[in-house]
Amino acid sequence: MTKKIEHFLAEQKPATPCLVMDLDVVSDNYRRLRTAVPRASIYYAVKANPHPSILGVLAKLGSSFDTASVAEIDMALATGVSADKLSYGNTIKKKSDIAAAYARGVKLFAFDSEAELGKIAEAAPGSRVFCRILTSGANADWPLSRKFGCDVEMAKKLLIAAAKCDVVPYGVSFHVGSQQRDPGQWDAAVAEAAWLFRECEENGVTLSMLNMGGGFPTRYRRTVPGMQAYGNAIDESLRKHFGNRIPSEIIVEPGRQMVGSAGIIQTEVVLISKKSADDAKTWVYLDIGKFGGLAETMDEAIQYPITVPEHRTGAPVSVAIAGPTCDSADILYEKADYKLPADLEIGDKLEIKAAGAYTTTYASVAFNGFEPLKTYIV
Secondary structure (H helix, E strand, O other): OOHHHHHHHHHHOOOOOEEEEOHHHHHHHHHHHHHHOOOEEEEEEHHHOOOHHHHHHHHHHOOEEEEOOHHHHHHHHOOOOOHHHEEEOOOOOOHHHHHHHHHOOOOEEEEOOHHHHHHHHHHOOOOEEEEEEOOOOOOEEEOOOOOOOEOHHHHHHHHHHHOOOOOEEEEEEOOOOEEEOOHHHHHHHHHHHHHHHHHHHHOOOOOOEEEOOOOOOOOOOOOOOOHHHHHHHHHHHHHHHHOOOOOOEEEEOOOHHHHHHHEEEEEEEEEEEOOOOOOOOEEEEEOOOHHHOOHHHHHHOOOOOEEOOOOOOOOEEEEEEEOOOOOOOOEEEOOOOOEEEOOOOOOOEEEEOOOOOOOOOOOOOOHHHOOOOEEEEO
16 A cells, blocks of 8 residues: 555545556556566556556656557557557457558567468568467466467477568567466576577578566565566576577566556445354455456455455454355455454455556456446556
């Protein structure tokens, strides 16, 4: 809880649930990452939180942008950055959307299949393309394996094939999984990328760019290494596997790291109950749930820190925490060891910390008639 957010909540008393973002924290997070990975160009993942004020402050700091749709491209361009600072990083694109991005000046596209490469070559001739490879996602709280990327042998064939299309085979990308708590997880992916660079060169295709994706974490309930630990591990991997031929362009695509710690959701306790007289858990229902912005509590993967009013000092009791909708899937935490004070009451306001990433963008439009999560910027 920053002083700015604390003052805003105390003075404005906004209706709950709401997300309050502190732009100073976003700026600090950008500078911290900039120091940790000085070789890399920073492409903020717009999907993490696309609020115009956040995009605007990052643009002023010099950030480029990773986009996943034409709408996100337009959001990024609205900051005044030029299209050459945008990457269309989604590997699943309609041909019409590729053409729309190309018409806006975007010339950097991701792919991981022959069909996607063909669409880009037809709709965005002359563009630079990079092939995404599979990673295990091990030790990530929110893995991204299987849906995106291809194995390195296929990537080799695709990049060599790209040289024969009307595009420029530019580089390789990977993503080690969102909320990656192990800095060492970049090493195997960098090694595979270095192998691809060498193999492609032997086949007459020179690559120039390595996109190391996101994965940089924010602090939730568990401690994570400092940002410099990630920077050191990445630099060591680059030196080990590329030697003195480190790619001329390195890209990272932070999302959660950039905005997660900058936001707090304030929520109200709607109901406190038990399922039986001897139920070991107390059920606490909030006015926000999975469909209101907390989708990453699926399988209890992302475990947000939750704080209560200072005057609630009762003994901690085990709780299950759920949202307000009439869907049985709308349970945030039942297996995780959450405890809240025994004297918690209906109407109390709780703060869900580190909630600035993947909350407003995951909120449903109006499931059960509940309004989308509202954002305030301080």
